[in-house]
Each structure stands twice: as structure tokens, then as C-alpha cells.
Amino acid sequence: MVDRRFAADAEAHRRDAPRFCPRCGGGLGGAGIVTEFWEADDRRFYCWCGGCGWAGEVTPSGPGVVGHEPEH
Ligand SMILES: [Zn+2]
Structure with a gap:
């Protein structure tokens, strides 16, 4: 089943x-x-790009892309 x-x-x-x-x-x-991970009821994707080094979260059902900018 x-x-x-x-x-x-x-x-x-x-x-x-x-x-x-x-x-x-x-x-x-x-x-x-x-x-892929869950936070509360949101499904999110934590992404890291080997090409440019970008890392961030993509929330398909939420605000979209949230970048993780390094601290200045
Ligand atoms: Zn990239």
C-alpha cells in the first residue's frame, strides 16, 4: 500500500x-x-550554490527567496 x-x-x-x-x-x-526542511507549517529549501557561493532559503509557499548575506 x-x-x-x-x-x-x-x-x-x-x-x-x-x-x-x-x-x-x-x-x-x-x-x-x-x-528541504520544515519550519512550523512552511516547507523551505535551504540552498547553497557551488558556482557563486550564494546561500539562502527558498520558501515556495511564502515570500520566496531569502538570501543569507555575510555579516559586514
Ligand atoms: Zn549561484
Whole structure:
């Protein structure tokens, strides 16, 4: 028996997981890292781009992209 909820999550992951760096447009599937996690009811993706070094969070159902700028 297939867990429908799990299948839906996997499908949502494929649909919503960011594929490209919002800064340089490079693919995140190769040198980059995309990690899915939950915060409260929001599903977020923590992303790191190996091309330009950008790191940040992408929230498909929320405000979108939040960059993690280094402290000045
Ligand atoms: Zn990049």
C-alpha cells in the first residue's frame, strides 16, 4: 500500500525544489546543495550554490527567496 501523503510530498518536492541559483542562475543540482526542511507549517529549501557561493532559503509557499548575506 502506497502512503499517499508521502507520495504527495515527493511530488511536491520535485515540483517546488529550486533548480537554479537565484543569484547567478547556475544549476543547483550539480555543485550546489538543496536541502528541504520544515519550519512550523512552511516547507523551505535551504540552498547553497557551488558556482557563486550564494546561500539562502527558498520558501515556495511564502515570500520566496531569502538570501543569507555575510555579516559586514
Ligand atoms: Zn549561484
